[in-house]
Amino acid sequence: MSTSDQQAAPSRLAVPELLIGIGLLACAGAVAWQTLAIPVSPLYSKVGPTVFPYLTMVGLVVLSLLLILAALRGGWQPEEEKETPTDWKAMGFVVIGLIANLLLIQPLGFTAASVIMFVLVCYGFGSKRTLRDVVLGLILALAAYFGFARALGVNIGAGFIENQLNAVIDAFITMLRG
Amino acid sequence: METLGHLAHGFSVAFTPVNLLWCLLGTTLGTAIGVLPGLGPALTIALLLPITYQVAPEASFILFAGIYYGAMYGGSTTSILLNTPGESATIVTALEGNRMARSGRGGAALATSAIGSFVAGTIGTMGVAFLAPVVVKFALAFGPAEYFSLMVLAFITVSAVLGSSSVRGLTSLFAGFVIGMIGVDLQTGQPRFTFGMTELLDGVDVIIAAVGLFAVGETLYMASRRYAGKDEIVPLKGSLYMTAAEWGRSWKPWLRGAAIGFPIGAMPAGGAEIPTFLSYAIEKKLSKHKQEFGTVGAIEGVAGPEAANNASAAGVLVPMLTLGLPTSATAAIMLSAFQSYGINPGPLLLTTQGDLVWGLIASLFIANVILVILNLPLIGLWVRLLKIPAPQLYAGILVFATVGTYGISQSPIDLVILYLLGAAGFLMRRFDFPTAPVIIGMILGPLAETQFRRAMTISNGDWSVFYTHKLSLTLLTLAFIGLAGPHIWAFIEHRRRRGPEHVPGDA
Numbered sequence: 001m002s003t004s005d006q007q008a009a010p011s012r013l014a015v016p017e018l019l020i021g022i023g024l025l026a027c028a029g030a031v032a033w034q035t036l037a038i039p040v041s042p043l044y045s046k047v048g049p050t051v052f053p054y055l056t057m058v059g060l061v062v063l064s065l066l067l068i069l070a071a072l073r074g075g076w077q078p079e080e081e082k083e084t085p086t087d088w089k090a091m092g093f094v095v096i097g098l099i100a101n102l103l104l105i106q107p108l109g110f111t112a113a114s115v116i117m118f119v120l121v122c123y124g125f126g127s128k129r130t131l132r133d134v135v136l137g138l139i140l141a142l143a144a145y146f147g148f149a150r151a152l153g154v155n156i157g158a159g160f161i162e163n164q165l166n167a168v169i170d171a172f173i174t175m176l177r178g
Numbered sequence: 179m180e181t182l183g184h185l186a187h188g189f190s191v192a193f194t195p196v197n198l199l200w201c202l203l204g205t206t207l208g209t210a211i212g213v214l215p216g217l218g219p220a221l222t223i224a225l226l227l228p229i230t231y232q233v234a235p236e237a238s239f240i241l242f243a244g245i246y247y248g249a250m251y252g253g254s255t256t257s258i259l260l261n262t263p264g265e266s267a268t269i270v271t272a273l274e275g276n277r278m279a280r281s282g283r284g285g286a287a288l289a290t291s292a293i294g295s296f297v298a299g300t301i302g303t304m305g306v307a308f309l310a311p312v313v314v315k316f317a318l319a320f321g322p323a324e325y326f327s328l329m330v331l332a333f334i335t336v337s338a339v340l341g342s343s344s345v346r347g348l349t350s351l352f353a354g355f356v357i358g359m360i361g362v363d364l365q366t367g368q369p370r371f372t373f374g375m376t377e378l379l380d381g382v383d384v385i386i387a388a389v390g391l392f393a394v395g396e397t398l399y400m401a402s403r404r405y406a407g408k409d410e411i412v413p414l415k416g417s418l419y420m421t422a423a424e425w426g427r428s429w430k431p432w433l434r435g436a437a438i439g440f441p442i443g444a445m446p447a448g449g450a451e452i453p454t455f456l457s458y459a460i461e462k463k464l465s466k467h468k469q470e471f472g473t474v475g476a477i478e479g480v481a482g483p484e485a486a487n488n489a490s491a492a493g494v495l496v497p498m499l500t501l502g503l504p505t506s507a508t509a510a511i512m513l514s515a516f517q518s519y520g521i522n523p524g525p526l527l528l529t530t531q532g533d534l535v536w537g538l539i540a541s542l543f544i545a546n547v548i549l550v551i552l553n554l555p556l557i558g559l560w561v562r563l564l565k566i567p568a569p570q571l572y573a574g575i576l577v578f579a580t581v582g583t584y585g586i587s588q589s590p591i592d593l594v595i596l597y598l599l600g601a602a603g604f605l606m607r608r609f610d611f612p613t614a615p616v617i618i619g620m621i622l623g624p625l626a627e628t629q630f631r632r633a634m635t636i637s638n639g640d641w642s643v644f645y646t647h648k649l650s651l652t653l654l655t656l657a658f659i660g661l662a663g664p665h666i667w668a669f670i671e672h673r674r675r676r677g678p679e680h681v682p683g684d685a
Binding site: 027056121133 | 372572
């Protein structure tokens with residue numbers, strides 16, 4: 001082991017880490033922009049609502065510069081993470097599932113959107129039995145909806161499926177009472 | 179002896195049939211989520227926060243405390259049988275526990291960890307009961323300046339001292355500050371960091387932050403590394419009854435682990451990593467069976483860290499209940515549950531909410547008893563839970579993430595924020611940023627700001643309050659040592675090694 005080897009290895013620029021540092025610096029910029037937008041009443045001129053945002057901004061600038069410096073010196077990502085190749089296909093399906101949920105939850109209601117997300121995420125994670133996943137997703141979404149929403153009193157967007165089932169349950173309750 | 183009276187009263191609160199049921203529900207749920215990789219107590223309690231609108235504070239805190247303790251028990255099962263730590267606090271348990279399971283002594287490993295958790299958890303809970311009133315007497319003298327300095331100390335310890343890098347820990351903390359500041363400033367009514375969006379006026383709910391970082395981020399992370407290979411579940415072998423020799427080798431590590439874990443947990447630093455690693459190192463040093471460490475698995479290496487883990491989990495409740503100072507993500511979310519009831523944890527909590535605090539402490543004793551039963555005779559049930567395949571597990575986690583988030587205000591904007599935080603959580607996992615400081619910064623940041631502004635108002639804008647008050651100065655000095663100390667130490671070591679002519683004693 002020669003000394004030149006030892007010095008060459010850590011001085012390589014780490015691009016992903018550099019991007020993180022720059023991204024954080026941009027965040028600090030956004031914080032500064034939003035802090036300037038805070039209207040300050042003269043009544044609170046001593047320690048107003050802007051003092052902490054400014055302190056946070058300074059902190060973020062210093063930290064992002066330190067991160068950029070670390071990136072220039074070769075980055076910090078653990079070896080184990082670097083060596084594991086990213087499974088883009090699996091991640092892609094999870095992201096598509098999340099976006100589908102976001103777009104469909106209002107038009108179709110929680111249960112239907114959840115089933116679609118469930119199936120897509122399962123497929124991304126390598127499940128090949130799609131039909132079984134549809135059934136599992138439906139059971140889980142309904143359990144979440146009725147167990148969570150009705151028991152905790154949380155209002156989750158109801159769609160076609162929920163409305164039908166709610167109507168059935170209400171009719172059943174009326175029948176029991178009557 | 180006053181404490182015993184309070185405790186007796188606490189048991190009368192906790193022993194009502196309804197509260198016992200909440201305790202049973204919490205411990206069962208806690209064990210389950212502790213066993214399941216990818217789910218943790220912080221995420222679970224965040225998802226269950228809406229319950230605070232439905233039931234009395236005693237009931238929901240008994241439930242949350244059960245989940246908190248249960249996750250510690252369940253996490254060790256996963257560590258031992260799967261080698262994937264269910265919780266960060268049980269990383270050390272996996273070292274020896276999984277080796278024991280592989281060499282056919284999984285039963286003994288599970289038994290020593292469950293009984294050790296019980297012993298240390300009970301000692302730790304007693305510690306909470308007796309230490310909390312003492313801390314309260316001390317804390318009553320705190321003014322806003324002291325509170326602010328104490329919070330600075332906690333910020334430094336949770337982000338910079340623990341973990342692999344102080345810069346990355348502090349970055350997480352400051353990101354938490356920014357998220358915490360979004361919304362209307364409570365003292366002046368001015369909107370901050372809302373980017374002109376009315377949806378952001380109420381701020382980012384802690385549920386969204388916790389679910390985004392811990393559920394969505396974790397799912398993306400697990401999806402991204404399917405090539406990393408899977409850990410095999412080691413079939414449970416060996417009797418769950420420990421032999422006399424195993425008892426003999428376990429009881430001292432349990433007590434030592436509790437003695438290490440509780441004080442470290444109770445300090446405004448928190449974190450279970452340091453006490454568990456410390457306990458592991460000590461047991462390795464003291465053991466008469468050193469050859470078993472790292473080979474077939476040594477029972478001392480499971481008993482000590484498991485006890486330390488549970489005792490420190492109990493210790494974390496001391497600063498949380500007496501000072502309103504959360505030092506873990508789970509404690510931070512419990513603090514927001516207090517806020518949801520309009521209760522401010524602090525030195526007055528023990529007197530104004532005596533029923534709640536003592537009922538909670540009493541229920542922790544009960545939870546420990548329930549947990550040791552749940553985790554020994556019923557262990558087979560939890561092992562079955564480990565067999566849930568990853569695709570359905572993570573897809574299911576996302577369904578519950580949606581329920582928890584969308585249920586807040588039925589706003590798709592909340593889902594967008596959730597996914598953005600999920601993406602951030604994924605990057606943080608990939609690039610070794612700790613996530614707990616984000617949650618702590620988000621909850622504790624606004625409280626620190628309030629104390630800061632209060633102190634500055636009282637002093638008429640004079641900054642010197644923070645260093646002329648003796649206690650405040652001490653706390654800030656400790657924070658500075660925590661931040662700069664390791665660097666100065668490393669610098670001195672570096673100098674000493676580089677210059678052989680400066681060897682101490684050579685002068």
